[in-house]
Amino acid sequence: MDHHLILYVKNMVCPRCVTLVEQELLKVHVRAKVVRLGEIELVTPLDQQVKEQIKERLRQVGFEVLQDANQIIVEQVKTKIIEYVQHKHISHLNLSDYLASTSSLNYARIARLFVAQTALTIEKYYILQRIEKVKELISYCELSLDEIAQQLHYKDASHMSKQFKKIVGIAPSIYRKNKRFERKFLDHIIT
Helix, strand or coil: CCHHHEEEEECCCCHHHHHHHHHHHHHCCCCEEEEECCEEEECCCCCHHHHHHHHHHHHHCCCEEECCHHHHHHHHHHHHHHHHHHCHHHHHCCHHHHHHHCCCCCHHHHHHHHHHHHCCCHHHHHHHHHHHHHHHHHHHCCCCHHHHHHHCCCCCHHHHHHHHHHHHCCCHHHHHHHCCCCCCCHHHCCC
C-alpha cells in the first residue's frame, strides 16, 4: 500500500463516521478507493490545496487528519481496541496478541508508544472501552448482567461488576435501576 495514498484520520470510531467522511470527500470531489475506520485510501495523490480542504472539512465535523507517525500508530491501536470490544468474534485472541497481529510492531513497542501519547496504558484504555460497552448493553435492557459479562468475555458477572463500580462509581445493577444511562462518546474516552 502506497503511504502517499493514505490519509490517517483521528476520531473515526464507528460505521457512521466512515459514512460522514465519505460524504465530506464527495463535497470536495475527492474519490477514495476505500474509507475505513481511521484511514482514507485515495485513488490518486492529492495536491496540497485539496489536502488542506479535506483537513478543514473533516475538522469541522470532528475529525483530524494526522501527520505524526506515533499519533497514527496510537490512533490505529485505539481503533483496533474499539473493534476488539465491539465485535465479540474477535475476542478469541487475547488483546496483546490481537494488537501485535494487526501491526508490524511488537506489543511492547506499541504499549510504550500508547502510554507516551495518551498517558494511559493499553489495558486501562481497553477497560474504559469495555465499560462503555457494558453501559450500552445495560441501556438496551435486553440482557441480564450475567449475559453481558459472558458476551464481553469477563470471567464472571462479579468481575464485571467490580470493574464497572471502580470506573463508574456505582454497581451496574444500580446503573440499570437509575435509568439515567450516561455514556461517553467512544472517541472521548481519552483525547
